[in-house]
Amino acid sequence: MRDTQDSEISALLLAWYDRHARALPWRVPPGSGQKPDPYRIWLSEVMLQQTTVAAVKSYFHAFTTRWPRVQDLAAAPDADVMAAWAGLGYYARARNLLKCARLVAAAGGFPTTRQGLQMLPGIGPYTSAAIAAIAFDAPEVVVDGNVERVMARLFDEHTPLPVAKPILTAYAARLTPHARPGDYAQAVMDLGATLCTPRNPACGICPLRTPCAARAAGTAASLPRKIRAGAKPIRQGIAYLGLRADGAWLMERRPPHGLLGGMLGWPGTDWAEGAPQDSPPLAADWRPIAAELRHTFTHFHLRLALHVAHLPQTAPGLFIPQAQFDPRTLPTLMRKAHALAAPHLAQAQAARAPIA
Secondary structure, three states: OOOOHHHHHHHHHHHHHHHHHHOOOOOOOOOOOOOHHHHHHHHHHHHOOOOHHHHHHHHHHHHHHHOOHHHHHHHHHHHHHHHHOOOOOOHHHHHHHHHHHHHHHHHOOOOHHHHHHHHOOOOOHHHHHHHHHHHHHOOOOOOOOOHHHHHHHHHOOOOOEEEHHHHHHHHHHOOOOOOHHHHEEEEHHHHHHHHHOOOOHHHHOOOOOOOOOOHHHHHHHHHOOOOOOOOOOOEEEEEEEEOOOOOHHHHHHHHOOOOOOOOOOOOOOOOOOOOOOOOOOOOOOOOEEEEEEEEEEOOOOOEEEEEEEOOOOOOOEEEEOOHOOOOOHOOHHHHHHHHHHHHHHHHHHOOOOOOO
């Protein structure tokens, strides 16, 4: 239950937000009288899942320029959307984005409640609460990493994450007002992103410096506490980059589920712990290059050997013509592989020499 101090904290934060809100392309400025566009809020929230604001801005602009309404996105070919998403990572989000857009377009609009939103593909508890609060001004409790940090410091909560999640959510619920809940949710996130940062929090200019228990106790910089995660395992694999004489690249479309699902990529072995067995996609003079590709996913590190070959015009498989090939539309891992391997193939082709 909210008490007088809770209301005062919310009021302090909203007053600060009215003066210092970040200008973001999906956001309606406070006090502007404009209504948020649910499509833009939904799109931004999906893009921001496990991704930074800085990384999302250019993708958001590209998507909303190309597909300005949810109906436009719903009508887009899968391959076009997956290519536009390339480099943003966590590709299951892109697959769910299309599924969700098509359901919303068919229904004539977004649900306006957290419960209704959470029934859509790719929308979990946090995203549904954020969309309901920001797009529809529903008094939902919105808790992301920034909010957890602000709550841990404001209440000097030393229980480590992830155990502390329900405790910090309860604190956030106490402070969520019924008036302007959307602005309030964005205010807490802005505070965490700009002042109450993970390192060197700017406590001296924070609007909540007076009621902040961690500032009074001198513990703000050490919060929130976290249980140390174990070391990530290392997996290994081989990717095969084949180039035809006409400049077409041998590629494959990955299975619809799993990492990089539905994306174009290089044929290769499974990624597993232990040395991979060489199993090229077709018979050719495959040769390894000296460089090893290293890439980190959420749950493991990947070490990828790269094998390259010049392929005959009659070689079977999925080939992407040179005029249609753009490495920028590939997932980051596949783009890295191309950047490492392409010079070896180009030099060998120019010199008519064996691949170095």
